[in-house]
Amino acid sequence: MYLRHTVFAFVWLLPLTFCMSCSSDSPETEKVDVNLGGSVDLGSAGAIDANKELASETKTKKTARRFQPITLGGSTPTTTKKTDLPDEQKFDNVLEALKPLQIMLGDWGGVTNKKIGGFSSVETLDWVWDLQSNPAQPALVMKADKSRYYENARLTYLTDKQMYQLTLTNKAGQKRIYEGTFSVPLKKVPGDDNPNIMHSTYKLSLSLVEPANEKKRAQIILNQQNNNRYLFELYDLRGESYARFDTISTRRKGTSFAKSDSDYGSKTCVISGGLGTSQVTYQGKSFWVCCSGCRKAFDADPEKWIAKYEANKKKTANQ
Numbered sequence: 346m347y348l349r350h351t352v353f354a355f356v357w358l359l360p361l362t363f364c365m366s367c368s369s370d371s372p373e374t375e376k377v378d379v380n381l382g383g384s385v386d387l388g389s390a391g392a393i394d395a396n397k398e399l400a401s402e403t404k405t406k407k408t409a410r411r412f413q414p415i416t417l418g419g420s421t422p423t424t425t426k427k428t429d430l431p432d433e434q435k436f437d438n439v440l441e442a443l444k445p446l447q448i449m450l451g452d453w454g455g456v457t458n459k460k461i462g463g464f465s466s467v468e469t470l471d472w473v474w475d476l477q478s479n480p481a482q483p484a485l486v487m488k489a490d491k492s493r494y495y496e497n498a499r500l501t502y503l504t505d506k507q508m509y510q511l512t513l514t515n516k517a518g519q520k521r522i523y524e525g526t527f528s529v530p531l532k533k534v535p536g537d538d539n540p541n542i543m544h545s546t547y548k549l550s551l552s553l554v555e556p557a558n559e560k561k562r563a564q565i566i567l568n569q570q571n572n573n574r575y576l577f578e579l580y581d582l583r584g585e586s587y588a589r590f591d592t593i594s595t596r597r598k599g600t601s602f603a604k605s606d607s608d609y610g611s612k613t614c615v616i617s618g619g620l621g622t623s624q625v626t627y628q629g630k631s632f633w634v635c636c637s638g639c640r641k642a643f644d645a646d647p648e649k650w651i652a653k654y655e656a657n658k659k660k661t662a663n664q
Contacts, residue, residue, distance in 0.1 A: 368606065395425045432481035440483050440617070442502035443507075445531040447619045448572055449485060450474070450636050453596040455577065457493065459591040466660055469493040470595060474617055474638035475499070477645065486638070494562070494579065494593075511551050511565065523551035523565050544571040562590065573597040614639055615654045627651065 349401040369558045413662035453470040475486040495513040503510050503524070511523040529548035549567040553559055563582035571576045574596050580587035612621040614635035621633020625640055627647040632654070634640045643650050 384404050430446060435481045439502045443485060444618060447617055448569065453595040454466055454598055455593045455595040457591055457593050466493045471640050473636040476638060476642040492586060509549060521553060523557040525551035576638050616642055
């Protein structure tokens, strides 16, 4: 009986002993490629630790590629982004970028080239400065009457992107946002009727960025012909190119705002630097403004604008 139990125990333990001989304690080594830049010797001492270190090093390198470290107080030179500029300096930069476009200030009449039911659309437009809605982001704003395509517009300059932005709003309150820059740079040319009067010409090309993937009216070009006429051109996206859908031909009501290239003498607007068309007074002294938007801004804080105006005059005189 004792012998029979001993034989049974030996037979039962034999497979277990055989399997244990396959463990990592075997003197034979096996190389396994783990795709981490090399092979790991699983039979050598410390192989598991090496595998962990290698995986950790690879993960660190991948993380470093995705997330670059930020140096605070180090020797790496840093530059001030335009978005980090103080509001006052940002305001001045935006105002300066918009000055070439302030030739659009004033009242205009527009007629569409595209006819519906045999008739063109006739509209009236009024462009003024908006210096109060966003103190750091001045803009030229327009209100339209009887337009097919918009009820108002806001044109400003994005200092971070270094491009212009046009926001159009229709009667339903829907907005379309366009961004772009000059496709034909600003140029001053003598007038046909009077060579002493310099006229502004340029093309500002703006592409639709919001809503995205919209093909209708996907591009707008403000085509300034002279001081008294500009074209508002609308383009649809067809394939990979733009096709003109309609053109609103606008003409200024009354006379031109532009007197000369830049020197308006005593009639310089105290805020925009453009040609003044009406006067405002403060503490018995009169100043010129170019539009109702500048008048509102002046009335809200006359001392601020007078101080900036006098500083600019002194700076110009010293140049």
